[in-house]
Amino acid sequence: MNSAIPVITIDGPSASGKGTVAQLVATELGFHYLDSGALYRIVALATQQQNIAWSNAQAIAECSKSLAITFINDQVFLNNKEVTSDIRTEAMGKGASQVAVHEPLRKVLIEIQHAFCKAPGLVADGRDMGTVIFPDAPLKVFLTASTEVRATRRYQQLINKKQAANYDGILQDLLERDARDQNRASAPLIMANDAVLLETDNLTISQAVNYVLDKYQRFI
Numbered sequence: 376m377n378s379a380i381p382v383i384t385i386d387g388p389s390a391s392g393k394g395t396v397a398q399l400v401a402t403e404l405g406f407h408y409l410d411s412g413a414l415y416r417i418v419a420l421a422t423q424q425q426n427i428a429w430s431n432a433q434a435i436a437e438c439s440k441s442l443a444i445t446f447i448n449d450q451v452f453l454n455n456k457e458v459t460s461d462i463r464t465e466a467m468g469k470g471a472s473q474v475a476v477h478e479p480l481r482k483v484l485i486e487i488q489h490a491f492c493k494a495p496g497l498v499a500d501g502r503d504m505g506t507v508i509f510p511d512a513p514l515k516v517f518l519t520a521s522t523e524v525r526a527t528r529r530y531q532q533l534i535n536k537k538q539a540a541n542y543d544g545i546l547q548d549l550l551e552r553d554a555r556d557q558n559r560a561s562a563p564l565i566m567a568n569d570a571v572l573l574e575t576d577n578l579t580i581s582q583a584v585n586y587v588l589d590k591y592q593r594f595i
């Protein structure tokens with residue numbers, strides 16, 4: 376990894392809006408974009424297809440070593456098959472958070488994530504971008520929102536995609552996923568000491584994007 380390449384990390388809990396904000400910041404700066412959550416979702420899908428239990432740490436890590444994962448613009452491919460919408464379901468979100476607790480898998484995915492760090496720069500979104508994967512990033516943002524706002528956003532996302540959505544179920548899933556992500560031993564969801572906190576309950580997407588861009592301008 377080249378430490379001269381600027382990296383902006385955007386970490387935070389589920390449905391906080393970090394993916395949307397990270398993508399827009401990357402577009403605005405002409406930077407590459409890493410959606411690290413997609414990697415865990417792909418592993419959840421691939422292991423499900425191969426009947427590997429999401430509790431089986433060694434088998435999951437072995438399986439992940441053999442996967443051909445490709446991102447082309449907004450599309451995601453697993454072993455040359457497009458899986459863009461297959462990995463976006465609530466079931467794969469849940470599966471992702473179950474496979475993500477396993478340290479051996481997290482180790483396999485480190486190199487893939489570092490490979491995204493290319494000139495002219497990278498915006499990386501996830502749970503451990505600022506704490507584990509890019510600890511030297513010059514700008515780290517911890518983007519969050521209240522549980523109710525996040526559940527409403529996720530509900531709206533599913534409705535927009537014409538997928539089944541139940542607000543109470545979504546809220547329950549978010550709380551479970553937050554607890555699992557925050558309490559795991561390996562790379563838990565936690566704000567890095569040197570991150571800036573961005574609370575988005577009362578912010579529009581463009582206000583959040585401008586906040587990050589403004590912070591970044593101060594670093595360069």
Ligand code: CDP
Nearest residue numbers: 389390411412413415471472475501502503
């Ligand atoms: O879209 P949403 O924010 O709900 O989730 P995501 O970013 O796609 O991530 C799905 C799951 O992958 C999370 O709940 C985490 O458990 C896991 N994950 C992780 O452990 N580390 C990352 N850097 C990114 C995601």
